[in-house]
Amino acid sequence: MKKFAALLAVLVSLVICSDAGAVTYYVAQTDPKASDDNSGAEAVPWKTVTRSLKTLQPGDTVYIKKGTYREYIVLSPTTVTGGKSYAPMLSFIAFPGDQVIIKGSNVLAGWKLADSAGPKQAKGKVYVTDGLPNPGAYSLLFCDGKRLELIGDGGGNLQEWISTWGGEKAWKGIKGKSLDDLERGSCFYDRATKKLYVWLADGGDPGKHLMEAAVRGGLDVSVDYVRLSGLRILHGSASLGGNYDIMEDCESSDSTWNGLGIQGKYNTIIRCKFNRCGDTGICGSGRGHRFIHCETSYNNFLKMSPGWHAGGVKIISQSQGFVFDGHTASYNQGDGIWFDNCNFDTIITNCVSHHNTGSGIFHEISERAAIMNNVCYENGCRGVYLSNCSDCQVLNNIFYHNGMSGVACIGINRGYGELSEGQTQRLPARNNVVWGNLFVDNCHPDLCLKEPDGRDKPWDTRAELILPETKDNDINTGNVSDYNIIYRSPGRVLPFWIGWHQVQYKDIDEWRAKTGNDKHSIVAQPLFVDAQKYDFRPAKGSPAIDFVKPRMGCLYDFSGALRPTDERPDRKPARLTAGPFEFEPPRK
Numbered sequence: 001m002k003k004f005a006a007l008l009a010v011l012v013s014l015v016i017c018s019d020a021g022a023v024t025y026y027v028a029q030t031d032p033k034a035s036d037d038n039s040g041a042e043a044v045p046w047k048t049v050t051r052s053l054k055t056l057q058p059g060d061t062v063y064i065k066k067g068t069y070r071e072y073i074v075l076s077p078t079t080v081t082g083g084k085s086y087a088p089m090l091s092f093i094a095f096p097g098d099q100v101i102i103k104g105s106n107v108l109a110g111w112k113l114a115d116s117a118g119p120k121q122a123k124g125k126v127y128v129t130d131g132l133p134n135p136g137a138y139s140l141l142f143c144d145g146k147r148l149e150l151i152g153d154g155g156g157n158l159q160e161w162i163s164t165w166g167g168e169k170a171w172k173g174i175k176g177k178s179l180d181d182l183e184r185g186s187c188f189y190d191r192a193t194k195k196l197y198v199w200l201a202d203g204g205d206p207g208k209h210l211m212e213a214a215v216r217g218g219l220d221v222s223v224d225y226v227r228l229s230g231l232r233i234l235h236g237s238a239s240l241g242g243n244y245d246i247m248e249d250c251e252s253s254d255s256t257w258n259g260l261g262i263q264g265k266y267n268t269i270i271r272c273k274f275n276r277c278g279d280t281g282i283c284g285s286g287r288g289h290r291f292i293h294c295e296t297s298y299n300n301f302l303k304m305s306p307g308w309h310a311g312g313v314k315i316i317s318q319s320q321g322f323v324f325d326g327h328t329a330s331y332n333q334g335d336g337i338w339f340d341n342c343n344f345d346t347i348i349t350n351c352v353s354h355h356n357t358g359s360g361i362f363h364e365i366s367e368r369a370a371i372m373n374n375v376c377y378e379n380g381c382r383g384v385y386l387s388n389c390s391d392c393q394v395l396n397n398i399f400y401h402n403g404m405s406g407v408a409c410i411g412i413n414r415g416y417g418e419l420s421e422g423q424t425q426r427l428p429a430r431n432n433v434v435w436g437n438l439f440v441d442n443c444h445p446d447l448c449l450k451e452p453d454g455r456d457k458p459w460d461t462r463a464e465l466i467l468p469e470t471k472d473n474d475i476n477t478g479n480v481s482d483y484n485i486i487y488r489s490p491g492r493v494l495p496f497w498i499g500w501h502q503v504q505y506k507d508i509d510e511w512r513a514k515t516g517n518d519k520h521s522i523v524a525q526p527l528f529v530d531a532q533k534y535d536f537r538p539a540k541g542s543p544a545i546d547f548v549k550p551r552m553g554c555l556y557d558f559s560g561a562l563r564p565t566d567e568r569p570d571r572k573p574a575r576l577t578a579g580p581f582e583f584e585p586p587r588k
Contacts, residue, residue: 001103001481001540003207003346004147007094007556008191008192009333009342010441011536013313014212014218019240020059020398021059021062021233022057022058022059022060022061022088023057023061024039024042024060024061024062024063025041025046025052025055025056025060025061025062025063025137026041026042026045026046026062026064026065026095027040027045027046027047027048027049027051027052027062027063027064027065027104028045028046028047028064028065028070028195029047029048029065029066029067029068029069030065030066030067031065031436033044033045034046034047034376035047035276036048036530038057038184038545040052040515041080041334042063043340043486045065048069048071049062049064049069049073050071050072051104053073053075053079053080053081054081054183054453055081055091056080056081056086057081057090057108058086058087058088058089058090058225059086059088059089060090060091060463061088061090061091061093062091062092062093062232063093063094063095063407063558064092064093064094064095064098064100064447065095065098065100066095066098066100067097067100067101068101068103068252069100069101069102069103070084070103070104070105070106070306070553072104072216072217072218072219072228072236073102073218073219073220073222074217074219074220074404075220075222075226076220076222076223076225076244077222077223077409077453077551078346079571080223082477083208083240084223084224085197085223085225086224086225086274086311086463086523087224087244087503088225088226089225089227089228089246090223090226091228092227092228092229092231093225093227093229093230094229094231095243096464097486099232099325100230100231100232101230101231101234102218102231102233102234102236102368102534103212103218103234103235103236104135104215104216104217104218104233104234104235104236104237104255105132105140105142105212105213105214105215106212106213106215107210107211108129108131108132108133108141108206108211108212108213109128109129109131109180109207109211109214110129110130110131111127111128111198111205111206111207111211111341112128112243113126113127113128113130114126114127114128114197115305117179117197117253118180118197118199119181119182119183120177120270120572121204122182122203122368123140123201123458124203124206125199125200125203125329126182126197126198126199127197127198127200127205127206127207127416128195128196128197128198129195129206130194130195130196131229131322132213132294132362133196133213133215133241134195136456136475137457138215139153139154139214139256140154140213140223140235140252140254140256140278141154141187141196141198141211141212141213141214141280141458142210142211142212142213142214142235142302143198143200143206143210143211144200144209144455145210147254147283147301147396148186148187148198148200149183149186149187149219149275150181150187150188150234151176151177151178151181151183151186151187151188152176152177152181152187152188152189152339152380153176156567158561168524168550169455171202172353176426176546178381179197180540181199183197183199183200183424184199184200184203185199185200185201187199188199188449190226190517191330191427195396196213198211198244199270204395204541207391209508210237211305212547213237214236214255214256215238216236216405217236217239218233218236218237218238218252219231219233219236219238219239219243219252220238220240221237221239221240221242221245222241222242222264222305223242224242224243224244224245224264225242225243225244225245226242226245227245227246227247227248228245228246228247228248228250229246229248229250230247230248230249230250230507231251231406231544232250232251232272233250233251233252233253234251234252234253234254234255235254235255235259236255237252237255237256237257237258237260238250238252238259238260238261238262238263239260239263239284240260240262240263240264240269241262241263241269241466242263242264243264243265243267244265244266244267244268245264245267245268246269246270246432246505246578247260247267247268247270247272248268248269248270248271248272248274249270249271250271250273251272251274251275251296251364252272252274253274253275253277254275254276254277255277255489256277256278257276257279257297257347257369257420258274258277258278258279258280258281258282258283258481259273259274259275259277259280259281259296259340260272260274260281260283260284261283261284262282262283262285262289263284263285263286264283264285264286264287265286265288266287266289267286267288267289267290267548268289268290268292269289269291269294269335270292270293271292271293272291272295273292273294273295273296273297273380274294274295274296274299275295275296275297275299275332276297276299276301277297277300277301278300278301278302278304278311279300279304279309280296280300280301280310280312280313280334280461281295281296281297281299281311281312281315281329281332282294282296282313282314282315282316283309283313283314283315284315285315285316285317285318285319285321285584286322287309287319287320287321287324287486288320288321288322289319289321289322290322290325291322291323291324291325291327292322292323292326293297293325293326293327294311294326294327295327295328295329296312296327296328296329296332296336296580297312297329297330297331297332298329298330298331299311299312299332299333299334299564300332300333300334300529301333301382302328303333304516306332306333306334306335306357306358307393309333310332310333310334310336311333311334311336311356311358312329312330312334312335312336312337312338312353312487313327313329313333313335313336313337313338313561314332314334314335314338314340315339315343316340316341316343317340317341317342317343318338318341318342318343318346319339319343320341320343320345321344321345321346321372322343322346323346323347324337324347324348324349324350324351325347325348325350325351326346326350326457327351327352327353328351328352329352329353329354329356329360330352330353330354330355330558331352331355331356332354332356332358333356333357333362334355334357334359335356335358335361335381336356336359336360336361336376336379336474337353337360337362338358338361338362338512339350339362339363339364339366339369340360340362340364340366341364341365341366341417342365342366342368343363343366343369344367345365345368345369346363346366346368346369346370346371347370347372347374348361348363348369348370348374349371349372349373349374349474350372350373350374350558350560350580351374351375352374352376352440353374353375353376353379354375354378354379355377355378355379355497356379356380356382357379357381358379358381359376359381359382359383359384359385359402359404360374360376360377360379360384360402361376361383361384361385362382362383362385363384363386363387363389363392364385364386364387364388364389364391365387365388365392365414365427366389367391368390368391368392369386369389369392369393369555370392370393370395371384371393371394371395371397371552372393372394372395372396372397372553373395373396373397373556373557373558373580374397374398374580375397375400375534375536375558376397376398376399376400376402376406377398377401377402377534377536378400378402378444378447379402379403380402380403380404380493381402381403381449381539382404382405382406382407382442383397383399383402383406383407383442384397384403384406384407384408384410385407385408386400386407386409386410386432386492387408387410387412388410388411388412388414388427388428388429388431389409389429389432390428390429390430390432391430391431391432391551392432392433392434393432393435393551394407394409394432394433394434394435394437394526395433395435395436395437395551395553395554396435396548396554396557396578396579396580397437397438397579397580398437398438398440398536398579398580399437399438399439399442399444400440400441400442400531400534400536401439401440401441401442401447401463402442402443402444402447403442403443403444403447403449403459404442404443404448404459404462404467404534405442405443405462405463405465406437406439406440406442406464407434407437407439407462407464407465407466408466408467409428409429409434409460409466409467409468410429410499410500411428411429411430411468411469411475411476412499413471414427416584425549427478428475428476428477429468429479430475430477430478430479431477431478431479432467432468432478432479432480433479433480433551434479434480434481434482434484435480435481435482435483435484435548435551436483436527436547436551436576436578436579437484437485437578438482438484438485438536438544438546438578439464439465439484439487440526440531441487441489442464442489443459443460443461443462443464444459445460448462453471454500454501456499460492460499461492461495461507462495462497462501463495463497463519464486464488464494465481465484465486465497465502466498466499466500467479467481467496467497467498467515468498468499469498469499469500469503470498470504470584480517481517481521481551482517482518482519482520482521483520483521483547483549483578484518484521485521485522485523485524485526485543485544485547485578485579486508486521486522487524487525487526488521489522490553494507494508494523495507496510496511498515504559506524508521508522508523508532520542520549522547524543525532525541525543526538526542526543526544526579527539527543527544528542534580534584536580537581537583537584538577538579538580538583542577542583543562544577544579544580544583545575545577546575546577546580546583546584547575547576547577547578548575548576548577549575549576550563550564550565550574550575550576552577557581557582558579558580558581559582560580561582561584563576563577563582564582565574
């Protein structure tokens with residue numbers, strides 16, 4: 001016992017000593033006394049964030065005061081004094097109440113009227129500058145914070161991306177290719193003359209506006225135990241490539257490529273926004289990352305091929321244990337949340353994915369995803385798309401007015417996969433469960449494709465729910481659907497399918513009789529508080545209330561309320577409300 005007490009005392013002393021040497025520093029760009037030759041104390045702060053990297057040690061804190069910091073902040077083992085790991089945590093925090101903006105752009109000046117340039121209708125409205133901070137290195141231009149449309153490739157490395165990632169056909173974000181294609185609110189960079197031309201939306205002089213060109217990155221972290229709090233990164237993306245890092249209440253938007261690139265393991269991102277980026281809001285890989293109450297919206301304005309790598313979120317290649325909880329993905333060109341190729345143990349819960357041109361949630365060539373309590377509405381493709389996935393749970397979601405099926409779970413030939421004797425090159429779609437969901441008017445006539453589908457039939461006559469075909473030695477086995485509520489407006493057909501119309505059933509009764517699925521599901525209008533305002537809480541009298549037999553993993557509803565359990569006074573078996581929201585009776 002004495003030895004244990006002595007050991008405990010040593011451990012406590014080590015913890016105390018580890019924090020005892022921590023120092024607080026200050027960066028204050030607008031302070032007249034600020035200088036990178038100072039000590040970094042609050043009375044004599046540094047002028048740049050980059051200067052702090054030469055001094056910091058584990059446990060230190062840097063408060064950054066108000067200002068626009070045009071610098072590329074790189075925390076790597078070679079740029080910071082503490083090496084690879086900073087336990088206890090090293091913190092970079094926006095000073096309370098201050099707006100701290102880190103910009104990957106420089107201000108452009110030297111604008112002159114270009115009388116003979118551009119289309120005829122733009123005469124007297126096109127301006128030019130050759131005062132570029134780094135000619136040819138940037139791609140995006142902003143006027144008073146608003147991005148101008150690109151004519152041509154922007155003069156940066158977009159041309160390389162086009163040729164590398166799919167060719168000209170894969171990228172449709174260019175409006176025209178020459179100076180004569182200028183239009184209001186656009187810009188064109190002439191590689192031959194190294195001049196930049198603009199035609200502002202108001203036809204005015206850019207010298208009277210804040211004109212900024214993206215020329216560098218924003219903030220990169222590739223060391224461990226770093227905390228970023230309250231920072232706003234614009235015109236240059238952020239990245240977390242270390243381990244155990246935290247990013248909270250930050251924003252990284254308006255970048256040429258992505259808002260956040262993530263790698264490493266066990267990084268936590270809380271209440272952050274990654275919007276209006278050229279390709280994706282969030283992309284990367286790794287292990288154990290958590291995204292809590294974040295947002296990715298209006299991404300892929302370059303219209304990179306959505307079938308390749310674009311949209312709100314794109315997680316790739318052998319990632320494990322990702323969590324997206326309370327995430328919003330909206331108005332992206334591509335899928336809202338997309339996991340692609342050998343991802344495992346994914347949790348996507350309490351998320352809202354809407355008005356994306358692709359699917360709300362796409363889990364592809366991966367296993368063991370729990371997709372629960374999500375709201376997917378008015379996406380161009382499917383609500384949830386499981387392509388060659390196994391052991392996934394799709395529980396208590398709502399799929400409303402999407403352009404394709406509410407849920408499509410398929411297991412088709414992908415050119416590789418299981419190659420044991422007697423099997424084709426196929427990744428199986430096994431043991432997936434679709435349970436307790438609400439399907440409302442998917443394959444919606446206003447959003448579905450207008451040309452005929454693979455059956456030479458209208459797209460709005462396709463199925464709300466699709467489960468996998470079972471040919472090729474029946475490797476697509478164990479898929480189950482039940483306790484779903486399915487509704488289509490009067491006059492619309494409501495078929496059920498196995499595979500891409502491989503087997504078609506005219507209604508739920510035939511589907512139930514011949515497949516054994518959806519033994520307890522019903523066709524009924526769910527009744528919401530206000531569907532027109534996307535308030536999908538169940539209204540009083542909704543058939544969704546107390547309808548679903550519980551399955552493990554869905555203990556809480558969208559709002560965080562504990563769902564009913566079997567520990568009830570009346571001892572009756574618990575039943576959950578179908579969809580993401582438990583019913584809350586009006587208060588008296």
